[in-house]
Amino acid sequence: MSAFRPLIIRASAGTGKTFQLSNRYLYLLFRGVGPETILATTFTRKAAGEILDRVVERLAQAAATDESAAALAEQLKDASVTRARCVEMLIAMLRNLHRLRISTMDSLFAHLATSHSLELGLPPGWEILDDIPNAQLRRRAVEQLLRDDPDRDIARLLHLMAQGDVNRSVSQLLQDTVRELYAVFLETEAEAWNQFPAWSALSAEELDRVVESLQAESYDRDSRMTKARNEDLVRFREEDWEAFIGKGLAAKVIDGDPRYHKKPIPESSVELYGLLIRHARGLVVGRLSAQTKATYDMLARFHKIFVALKLDEGRLRFEDVTRILAQGLSDSNALAGFDFRLDASVAHVLLDEFQDTSLPQWQAIRPFAARAVINSDDSPRSATAAGGAGPAEATSEPPRGSFFCVGDEKQAIYAWRGGRAEIFAALESEIPGVDRATLAESFRSAPAVIETVNRVFERLPRHNHLERFESHVRTWCEAVPRHTTAHRDRAGYVTLESAPRADESTFQVARTLAHAADRIASLVAASPGRSVGVLARKNEAVARLIYELRQRGVAASEEGGNPLTDSVAVQTILSLLHLADHPGDTVSRFHLAHSPLGPILKFTDHQDNAGAARLAIHVRRSLLEQGYGPTIARWTSELRPQLGPRDYQRMEQLVELAYGYQSAATLRTTEFVRHIESERVADPLVAPVRVMTVHQSKGLQFDIVVLPDLDSSATGQPATFVTHQSHPTKPVDRVCLYRNASVQKLLPHDIREMFEEEDRKQISESLCVLYVAITRAIHALHMVIAPSKNSETNLPRSHAGFLRAALIESGLAPPGELLYQEGDPDWHKRTVVPPQTILVPQARPEITLRPLPDHRRRGRERTAPSGLESGDQQAVVDALRTGNASGRQFGTLIHAWFEQIGWLPNDLPTDGQLRRIAEEQEASELNVEDCLRRFQQFLGSPSTTKLLTKSDYLTGFAQRALDSAIQAAELRVDVEREYPFAVQQENQLLTGFVDRLLLIYQGNRLLAADIVDYKTDTIDPSDPRALQAAKERYRPQQQAYRSAIAQVFQLPTTQVHASLLFVTAGVEVPIA
Amino acid sequence: MPIAREFLAWDRPALAGAVDYLLNRYRVGSIWDLRQVVVALPGARAGRRLLELLVDRADESGCRLVPPIITTAGKVPELLYHPQRPFASEVVQQLAWLQAIRGLPIERLEPVVPYPPPPTDFEKWAALASLLSRQHRELAGDRLDFQKLAELDWDVGAVWERRRWQVLSEIQSAYLRLLDSIGCWDLQTARLVAIERGECRTDCDIVLIGTSDLNRTIRQMLDDVADRVTTLIHAPREWADRFDAHGCVEPAAWSTAEIDLRSSQVEVVDGPADQAAVVVEYLAGLGPRHGRDEVTIGILDDTLVPQLQRQLGAAGLPTRWVVGRTMAMMAPFQLLAVAADFLSDDRFAAFASLVRHPDVGDFLGRSGVPGDWLTRVDMYYAERLPQRLGSWGRGNHGEDVVQQVYDRMKQWLAPLQGPARSLRDWSQPLQTVLETIYSGVDASRSTEAGHYLLAACGAVRTMLLQFSTMPPVLAAVLSAPEAIAYLLRNLESQEIPPLPAPDSVEMLGWLELPLDDAPVTIITSLNEGAVPESLNSDLFLPNQLRVRLGLLDNARRYARDAYALSAILSPGRVAKVVTGRRDADGNPRIPGRLLFATRPEEAVERARRWFAPPVARPPLAAPTVRNRSTFVVPRPAQDSATVSRLSVTAFRNYLACPFRFYLRNILRLRALDDSAEELDGAMFGTMVHEVLRIFGTSEHRNATDVERIRAVLHDSLDDVCRRYLADQQLAPIQLQITQMRLRLDAFAQWQAEWARSGWTIQHVEMWGEGNPLKIEVGGESVIVDGRIDRVDWHEHDRRWMLLDYKTSDTAMTPEKVHRQGDDWVDLQLPLYHQLTRALSWTEPVDLGYLVLPKDLQSVGLLKAKWNSEELKAAQEVARNVVQRILNREFWPPTSPAPLLLPEFDRICQERTLDRNLGEEPSPACAAVDARPPAKDGEGRAG
């Protein structure tokens, strides 16, 4: 056997699946395989995280001490594993954390698809479509389907689908159809829905003749038979096939037992009945065929619309990605392309929980698996022991490929979401030379539990009322290997007990759950500190149990959680949000007005129409401007004095959801309400008692397990449809809508087989659920069932019935009795209590960092004078006005040109220079030559010339600003253009540029500074009011410049002057 | 001459060292003139801080500072050459790419886009264009073009890639030609040209600070002016070989470098709440010796921000997250989005969203629409189920207001109506539409709302300006919704920074942290994926290809981040690192690799700590003051109006739940929404009833000919549809009407036979006009209101038959509806019977349902089979109900909740875990108790 022969492990519950997988992983690492080439997938991100944790943790342990390293060497059966090598491996692994491929299948596929999105025809930048938007999109598609129906085809299809019923609700009907059948639609081709034989019915004349003849049959004095025949004919005429073949003589004939009340039915009648049945058959099959086909047509139309909507939104479901990817990978050359874009070629495939793999998932993973298998052939061969490890040869080449898969068909409880355990079995035949191993030794459960598990599945087939499920049950149970446990001394205890009988006012289910809650309360009291898992089949039971446990003062947390609507405070918020969308809803108004939130929002009179309208718009504005999270957080804090701890916590969770919702937020607050109503949020605190569904318990274990919800029918609701596939790894090739048992009798043999197969699937899944439920326990397992009914003649076909068949000799369950026990009731006294796991919330510390109301040293506020144009209030339209683009461009260009000028006339740039400057500017809307002409005009204006000509300027300045004692001639002036400054003023940093800064010296003494700010606003120089207004507008800005320049040059502010030069008008407006 | 490298003191913050450097180098006497100095930093924030430090230092040392040009490294190149042409804006580049792609025949595109979007789908093509634009930008940044990639020698396995790059390179040339033709450049190309022509020069000194990663183009340009360039490296001099000649990190040297992170500085926690708790505790531990500006919280995963902000806020510390908000959250953005929806498809749903925008609401308010317009809109929808609005004229109540609102919206959006036009030409109408909504609205810059609104409008304006100045050859011709969609796509990810908050602790992103100089830094979410980043697959440039081409690859990313973390941990600073094992959704996360960049023994220890099963931290207690919330189901007011009339159906409500009866029939609370997707049961029933009523009053009511009956029914149905429904109803309704018609056809069959058997229709919607049904108890009496759908008479048998129409999908017998076990839960038919007694009818009276269910076989009569004893008992129940109502017995709500009247479940706190009916009337109740009693007749039940 080669170390790297493909290996399939069937691992019963608690037998260390993850351990096996991490073994394989570690072993590959030690054989020199790069972690980026090892693909390990599972189904939940949590499980993926656990695999990684386990691999690194084991490696790190081994790297820490020689003993651990030796233990690892032993586990891997690889003597070359030393502590030093472990360190080396660990470091390599830690350096490559980003390249590990330990993930869920979904995220793997999403990753692969992203790297090829264009090639796969995915919309660029596509995202995953979440459940809620998916449901919305589906609704939209249904709506569109109904809307785009010019030919009124939909009405025809609807009537076909509804089997002649005239439902009121059409969109609901379609939505139900889509919800139930779309998944199978996606897996099939059109022909699959059209696989019915064309059986002909009798012709009208034939029919008349047969009916007449049958009518004429006489049964002597057997009035019962005569009556039955007459009734048969009525039913036949009414085309009530179900009743026709289910009752009377027809039923006997079709069952092949032509006797009625023990008297033989005359041959002639049997023959006539045969003809009628044939006729019924033809009609029934014809109708079923038409209905199935109509359903397909409807789905196909829906599909087209739905796909278009999804592509348009750029969002896809994981299922879509998987399917598209499977398609894209079906080309044998495709893998190389993926290797390239993923930077590594996946050579080693490790699959966990394989029984839950769906067909499209398998199709997508299969090319990788196939390559791994082929390459494993050329892997260096070396002897090895079971479990996949073998002695290492340091010199050997790393293996080129390998395949490993682990799963358990007994834990296949995800068929409802596409899991196909049958692939697991088929795999063995698909992979040549595959090794197999079966693990049945539990590392979890006490012998009492394991003993019970064995007993249940060995003896369950003794159940006296399995009927059509009998052979399926037998086959399933026979495949269960005998379990053993590694913990032969582990103390444990198992019971099966019946609840008291319910009195008339309560339902038995409620009574049983209440009894179970009592039991749990006493268990918790008797064995504190133990983990307790309460596993139910349905969410409703979970909610009920939580309620019952809280009534008894038992702290219980709900796995997966409830919608937040279990909090009164949250409900009030939801009413407020509903009101925001529909201020006319007086129910919500009343609710709000009479809640503590009413006074906070100043809405206390539910009849106040105007107040409601105001509040509605106020709430919507707040949600829009601040977002859902901050708004609801504010309400929470305002409500805080009114809240108990639990409501507070639920409100906090609402806030979290609200933040998460923001990206999907619309202007319709009721959409958020719907989101909250459908989203489940678990208590953040894990209480010692955790209540959950069996499905959620997969992968978990508890010291004590309580099963209180065992009485519902094992097979549940019949499916909406049945299917056929030629092989587990082949797509569905035949679909038939579900029909009840009596109609089934009329169907062709191969279709009836599909119904049988459906039975098998249902019962298998149910047994899987039972198996998972009873294998979660470490020490104790307590099963609580309803007492047997007084009228009971057969064992019920429920988990309770199965357990009674297997564990109780008589099968009877009188009320309030201990029916079965195994192990030691005092087990908890014989084992050590694990360390305290209950977390007491701790007081909130206060942060006392020094506040800085205005003296911030780091990260000061920055102000640019240019931004000080108007005050705090601004008209919103001003912020919107683009002005004209050319205006802006013109302003920038003119500034740039003016900046070139030192003093006129010497520093006047040439037209060529100016044009070059213009080229660098954004001047798309400008005619540069025009601008040039205008620029020349500006320069020609007297005030401009005066200001820009040195001697004129100095004279002017001296007159204007200086002591008359100082003559212009004594002055020297430096000109600075675009002069940068930055100064600290109070608690802000003032920074910017001065267009033109003139520094006036007398000798070496700086006398004054003068600021010139170019403005390109159009302004009428002859209108003094306009000038004054402009001056006022720019005053704060200019004052800021002055004070900054004063500070930089250490001048008194009075010595810093400023003026605006309106270049277009040619006016200078002194500010100071 | 190579670039000068200087090492800044490692035991002081980098910027402080840089200021020292600048002072030493440039101060001359009392003048510190940095005008000819360009200082380039990795980010803008560090630049602002540098300026603060420069100003402080100038003040301290009494010299006059002329500040330098402070910029980011990415903008230095444009200071080094004179671009010969203006740069194409983002939008122009995108549209140029778009045109370049679409210029290629579709078959030619196959290697790049095997599944091209439909030619009309502008959005998708534009998305493709920006995808290519990004590749171009990155490659050009490293002096590569698509042609070079096509020329690589590709593995056999990757021939596909070569074909792709060949086509891409064709597109690229087309793109460049296009830009050429409109006389502009993109930035990358301009730089490449400048390098090629040797045009880089400068009169300034260039000082780079902490620019540990530069692309090849920038490096080349800096090399071209190397004699003016100094790079300041914040690192101990001994690390000289960890940096290259440009002062950038050397990936190889950093790949094995140890980072000086002590294990005691690292906190490994579980989820986001635990991260927040650690931060709270840590800051609480600092005490008052640090100011709030001396602490920085590093955010590596921004989903943690809300959690942190709330927890810190609860502990008394305000914070400021520097990223602010994105445009997508802004009111004008949302406004345009819903307007586009409405323009592209004016179905009611789009209209309903549009009018719920608060700015639209205010606008409608300003334009004089009655204040309850939204309720009118909802009611209009609920009653008439329109698919779209716009055809009016049957003058139902409220319709005028709805019409007014609708017209206002149409008028407002009129500038955006009309055929497709060039993007350039949409700019003005879009602006007009926005100006209309906001005209007269002022905003205050210093309030959060005002700040964001103004900034958002500014961003819209800037983008519209780009539209309006776009070269005509590029401006695509689009419909208004397409133009808006394109506008929004370009805006959506823009971020608007928050207002300054002087008293808050700042939260910064990773890139800002190395140059931040707060004495205390807390880094949160040091997890793989956040830091260091890595790229593990790519549509165009996977990591190995990047390595080959010398692009930014994982090794360089790692080096950059390893250096960044080293700098944050440098001796002058105090730092704490938090890493979480789970994200907000409870999914596992991976630790950041940087945590393990330490001695092997230490790494082993840390790995053990990180990957071992987590030890849960106790959570922070809820800051609540009471054990139980004060939310109480409100008690009925004791002084509510006197009941003088009751409808027949009210009895059912009362029997189901007295409190819900009170809410429904006394307070007359009504739920209202617009969620209906089709006719609900009630409306379906009402319409069928109306058709049958018309039939019952028609001259053919006693016809025995199926066809005649059917004709009457069909005509009435048409009439009823016209009267009840909007012209353009929701899509499913047509089908529902077909269903109605089929049921009526079946009814016609039955009716003909019924009539043939001797029954005639005597009354429809009968009630004892002038002789009402009165129930008296203890001297008080209540009048019962109702209507018997139909009363038939059999002349031969001399019997009456009282009939009630039932249209639900499944037919239920009167017995099933009226009784549960032995209890009466509905009294409708017995009360009808009682009325006939009151009218002193002497002939025998039968009761029954005329059912029209989905199963057409079952259409027909379901007779009630109660004997007179039973009917008496029912009447006794009715008296009892009246008695209790007169006694005002409305409490408590029935538990468990009845199926009837589910709209009151919230008020009754159904399905909550802590339902509180209150021992005493709550204070809230007392408040309403004080309300004046309802006026006479107000308490009359409908």
Ligand code: SF4
């Ligand atoms: S406040 Fe008055 S009206 Fe409102 S619930 Fe309480 S008692 Fe009834």
